[in-house]
Amino acid sequence: MCQPKLPPPSDLVAGLTSSPPTLPCRFLYDAKGSQLYSQITDLPEYTPYRAELGLLKEHGTKLATLIPPHALVVELGCGDATKTSHLIHSLLASREPGAVRFVGIDVSAEALRQTDRTLRERCPDLPAAGIQLVEADYLTGLRAVRSANPDATLCLLWLGSSIGNFGEGEASEFLAGLVAAAGGDTRVILGADGWKDRGVLHAAYCDAAGVTERFIVNGVQHALRLLRHPDARAADLWDYEVVVNERRSQVEMWVSPKRRVSDIVPGVSLEAGEKLLVEISRKFTPLSIAALADQAGLVVQESWRTPGYSLQLLLPAV
Numbered sequence: 001m002c003q004p005k006l007p008p009p010s011d012l013v014a015g016l017t018s019s020p021p022t023l024p025c026r027f028l029y030d031a032k033g034s035q036l037y038s039q040i041t042d043l044p045e046y047t048p049y050r051a052e053l054g055l056l057k058e059h060g061t062k063l064a065t066l067i068p069p070h071a072l073v074v075e076l077g078c079g080d081a082t083k084t085s086h087l088i089h090s091l092l093a094s095r096e097p098g099a100v101r102f103v104g105i106d107v108s109a110e111a112l113r114q115t116d117r118t119l120r121e122r123c124p125d126l127p128a129a130g131i132q133l134v135e136a137d138y139l140t141g142l143r144a145v146r147s148a149n150p151d152a153t154l155c156l157l158w159l160g161s162s163i164g165n166f167g168e169g170e171a172s173e174f175l176a177g178l179v180a181a182a183g184g185d186t187r188v189i190l191g192a193d194g195w196k197d198r199g200v201l202h203a204a205y206c207d208a209a210g211v212t213e214r215f216i217v218n219g220v221q222h223a224l225r226l227l228r229h230p231d232a233r234a235a236d237l238w239d240y241e242v243v244v245n246e247r248r249s250q251v252e253m254w255v256s257p258k259r260r261v262s263d264i265v266p267g268v269s270l271e272a273g274e275k276l277l278v279e280i281s282r283k284f285t286p287l288s289i290a291a292l293a294d295q296a297g298l299v300v301q302e303s304w305r306t307p308g309y310s311l312q313l314l315l316p317a318v
């Protein structure tokens with residue numbers, strides 16, 4: 001049976017009609033996209049995941065001392081929680097198990113189930129009552145956590161350099177919005193990938209096995225599927241290109257169709273070779289992180305780094 005077309009989501013229309021056309025990055029994370037992203041984190045060319053894991057293992061004890069005694073640790077986009085389990089271990093080693101409380105917020109129910117499994121397996125001392133899972137986008141989830149825990153101090157974990165997927169300006173605005181939703185004395189543990197050699201950055205997003213290309217093309221196909229577009233399943237339709245944009249301190253992931261893709265949303269088509277910006281991944285320096293924090297009303301209290309990655313504790317500026 002032919003299914004009726006649905007009205008296109010407004011963020012998708014806004015992206016496709018902007019110049020250059022863009023795709024909102026939420027389309028990257030359907031079930032297949034989440035699986036592909038998990039494969040990306042294991043690729044030899046992609047270092048942020050392993051770098052952050054190393055920092056959490058190495059500095060977990062110190063980090064735990066900087067998280068207030070009864071704080072609620074709230075992870076945004078908790079994924080499979082493997083990295084988080086190292087921080088929870090450090091917290092359990094430094095305080096009573098009953099004083100460790102973790103909330104995972106994720107839009108994916110499957111990711112939350114995996115978070116639950118990981119924490120139960122890897123942190124058996126964490127009481128079941130200490131784990132809360134919220135299926136929501138970050139802001140909605142945080143508002144719900146805040147209203148259910150009006151007196152708690154929240155410590156947000158925003159790992160994986162996900163902040164890099166926001167444009168300049170958007171990132172600080174979004175961070176400020178998170179802190180406003182979480183409440184005045186909130187602190188943030190933020191992971192941020194650093195600028196590197198152009199070839200290294202290019203390879204990280206154009207890996208030899210083609211996993212990142214499949215991840216990006218899947219995001220486009222996911223949007224087309226939602227729109228019930230006839231090209232949603234067209235094989236080998238998209239060319240993939242990675243641009244290392246030094247001026248903007250970002251890596252850009254573009255696709256272009258090999259032939260015209262008509263009426264993606266009413267009146268908006270892509271011509272053969274016309275480029276669609278699917279994702280940006282901004283890279284940071286200590287200075288750019290300090291500026292971002294400042295714009296969001298925060299200060300960098302402490303940071304831990306490898307040559308290519310950093311974790312920082314951000315506190316509200318007084």
Ligand code: AVI
Nearest residue numbers: 040160161162164165212281
């Ligand atoms: C989630 N995010 C920080 C990843 C990144 O590096 O920008 C997403 C990603 N896209 C392609 N590879 C990884």
